[in-house]
Amino acid sequence: MGKLQTLTSGRVASFTSAVARWPGSAAGERPRPDRITARQWTARLVLPAALALWLLSLRHVRLTEMRDYGLLQVLPVLFWVALGLLTFGFCLALTDRRTAGGWFAGYVLGLVAVIHATPTLLYPTLRYSWAWKHVAVVDAVIRHRGEVPHADKLALYNQWPGFFDLNAFFLQATGLDSALGYATWTPPVFNAVLLAPLLLLYRTVTRDRRLIWGAAWVYYSCSWVGQDYFAPQAFAFLLFVTVIALVMGQLPTSALYGASDALKDRWPVGRFVLVMVIAAVIISSHPLTPLMLISALVVLSLPRRNRRAVLPVLAGTVLLTVAWDATVARPYISENLNDFLDALLKPDTNVVSGLASLGTAAPGHVVVAWVDRGLSAAVFLLAAIAFAARPWVRRTSLPLLVLAPLPVLTANAYGGEMIFRAYLFALPAASLLIAALFLKPGSRPRLHVLAAYPLLLALLAGLMFGYYGKEAANYFTKDEVSAGRFVAATAPPGSTIVSLTSAVPGLYLHYDENTQVQLDEQDIGDRRRLVNDPVKGLAGFVQRATPQEPAYVILSRAQAADIYQRGVLPGDTVQRMDSALSKNPDYFPVYRTKDAVVYRYQGARSGTGS
Template sequence: MTGARDGPEDPAATRVGSRPPGRDRASATAPTAAAPTRTAAVRRWSVRAALPLSLGLWLLSLRSVPLDRMRDLGLLQVLPPLFWIAAALLTFGFCLALSDRRTHSAWLTGYVFGLIALLHATPTLLYPTLRYSWAWKHLAVVDAMLRHGGEVPHADRFSIYNDWPGFFQLNALFLRATGLDSAVGYAAWAPAFANALLLAPLLLLYRSVTRDRRLVWGAVWIFYSCSWVGQDYFAPQTFAFLLFMTVIAVLFRQLPSSALPRPDPRRRGGWPPPLLAGVVVLVAAIVVSHPLTPLMLISALTALSLPRRNRRVALPVLTAAVALTALWDATVARSYISVHITNLVRSLVQPDENVASGLASTGNAAPGQILLSWIDRGLSAAVIVLAVAAFVVRPWTRRTGLPLLAVAPIPLLAANAYGGEMLFRAYLFTLPSAAFLVGALLLPSGARQRASRPLVVYPLFLALLGGLVFGYYGKEAVNRYTPGEVAAARYVTDHAPPGSTIVTLTSDVPGLDMGYEQHRRIQLAHQSTKDTERLVRHPLAGVTAFLYGATEKQPAYVVLSRAQDMNGYLTGTLPADTSQRMRAAMAAAPGFTLVYADEDAVVYRYVTPPPGGGTP
């Protein structure tokens, strides 16, 4: 960047103008041009070498990771130093690539995909089974909808999925078309795949508000470095968020303030009919797949409609989103809405409690989990503070519409607790616009921006990435399942007759929800305070209170496993020895039969003993 541009501005260069052109002038300018050329070549080859080298180190670091040693900090405490060296080198290579305007976009794309692989493919490569209990639950829903050809009867706590079945029906259609038996094979790769797909709408969104390539890619990197919430697994929210971002990105492409040239320069706003029809189809897919995302979309479109210049673009989509959501909620989802309308109304008058519900108490949690909670909060607060600072010191960002998009989730944050997760979901929907604002603050556009600026912010990029891995990897001691735990759950689902009762301490048993419409599930840690206190004082009485009436035709099964024990330890919901005391009590109690045993899981079958304590 210091070659031809700096030459004419050098006073020494102007003084040689009186000399006759020839060998002397060429020899005077050659040394000045050679140094930048060599520097540029070194930088270019460094960019090309850092990416494959960092990815190679990352893969080497995964060869021997002692997963059984995970405790308070999950993967953080077992990943070897080579992993962190790879992450630091990858970040440095990206900053180096960003500092050179001649770096081809393919290399920037490669670095971002490398970051996605390092962050989101690591658990998939390390674990022999699918991670995270909710991913297993969603597999069970797809399986149930396949077996019933649609709506699942007697769904109980899973009835919400009958009212928003889009994601599950799409997967069922894919399984029928491919002949696969289950989605478990590709569900494990959902985090990496979903994040990779998200890159396209992010690029379209950012390129719609600036032509500064450095800022666009810097904002993309910041987004992936701060997305700690973990809503990227095999879930309707993952699918709906990807569609949400696609709708918003295409909409920004049509806004009058878009930095991208329009296909028809004579059009001063509005939609080409085919494109609007496609966007409405995406909105419909969101509406039928997830209860919260349509409301987030309506809130975002309402905010973007506030400036008059945007209304020709935003209002048609907003009208479609409101109409489709109202129609769906009044018909298909009416059963769920009617039951929960009282809670919704109560939430509207308690906005402070809705916000506070996301800040869960950490008093009984493990020390490492308390640390993780504060780091998560600190990273989120840092992103918001930096975004606000950009709004103040970068006036041009106020005209982009991104600040409106960033504050759009606030009304929903105050309106509903969403099971204590609304604060996290609001951060998720705020992050795409907030990441761009942070990028605008750290990587200012214009002629004054120095090539070395990305290298200056390298420590901050590392800090953001460090905050992310705490939130994203810190609970892996619970999210990871061993083959023995999967086998224990499969034993129960294969042998439990319809109408059986299945009892666990927590929900952390992979695959136990298969056939959920046929069985009664009880999670002891989630019962009333009176019931959990009885379980702690008298484990046998605490579990048998939920088992009376079990017969040979409809027995009860009690499943205890490593992940459940770890959940109790990390959250502090139950004493660490609860599972061990339960095993000892059931082993000597009438009616209980040990039917499966593994170093990571045990299953007891229970049939109520007849009066007098004889054999049932």
């Protein structure tokens, strides 16, 4: 017994000593009740002023003028002034150790609002075609009271239905008609809610409020990937950060570890059950996030001191994932097993993946892509510099979490998006490392923070390119929405719905009843035939059309913008198809506005359609 007490006392003293060397661990961190200084008054006045300027800047934005750079080229100067002022006020707040957490929260949530609520406030309809697709899946789940039959390529969602089932339950419990009503606000709400687990994660590493809130600011300044819309990935990522924060708080090196928590790395039953429930929801909602979670838990278990806390969660997560994949997700796993094995044998192909292009990507789109890569590289470079320059971060598990997504990156291409997802999952940990660079503890914090102001502006500039630069194709007008709803309301079951790209709102509203054909996903030969002769190029996709089960071809402004940006087809494809179909007697327009046209085809009458 005496030996156990000696070991425990030594262990607590060692960890307490280590924590005491971390920034913000010393006593006296709470704000003192001194008089409010001029600097504090300035920081408090800048926040409402910046938000007021932001709202004023949104009054006269001409969305129809978006081209290569999306929202970047139509937002007024006042918007950028407001963003710069908001960043300056946040830096000013960081220079004072007495700044209360409420003001930091106001600034970070203000940043979330400026970045993520701007499209919501400006656009008349739901942003991004995949968000529309997920709304359609929820509606189908409600119609069929569970698994959706005849789901075709969306059958994947039947095997990871957690997100959709939860939304269906919410709609039925509240009496709402569709998720469309609240899906519009998903990006700002998701990012605001994500702040809680981010803060929980950062508090396991340091008690310095300035460092914690600085890391949160860096995260939102660099999260350009855009996986925050109405989607299973956003939901699963939120839960992923929550699990990692709870596990990090259980580690013996956590900044929350104290003398009263001598055996803290032994899980309380209730907390362990909570973590396993969250892991189960992740596993049932998204195929990729469980792999990222397992990878993160594996690297966290590498230090021997962490294993007592991490291994039970790792074992439970692996067991639940294997059980799910062997039962509910077995059809998808079995069908794609060979592709998974090929990806493991060719890891280099997982980093870069995509379709061959028949056109040329827009110059602005190329610039946006390079800025995205530059920002991503800068994040990892700054994190590496922090690892070298700030010895205290090496005693944390943050560097391990930054590297955790790399094994998954080499395992599968995930439709060409794996490199972006790896960046997304590494960003929470990398953000605190970066914050540690410009919040170096010392006698001159004001100089360090104000010197970092240009860096924070540069990170935000990179984010704006990645997050706003493609909005010409993500934004839908009311006319485009009306065209999609027209097809959904009039197309008989068994119809074929043809589009050039996925940039069509409501394209999948009845995906369980109709066949969807997306021409930019077809092989290179089919796309070449379409470019050479639109009518003959369509023939193979609409050949089964009859008067009872016709085919509909949707052409729209957003599809033209999407094609122009990515160059997957020649930039004038929409115009050429519209011209060719309007001259062919077998295709007749049944809906036309300035932004969209719908052609109906029900079989060749004169032989010209074949």
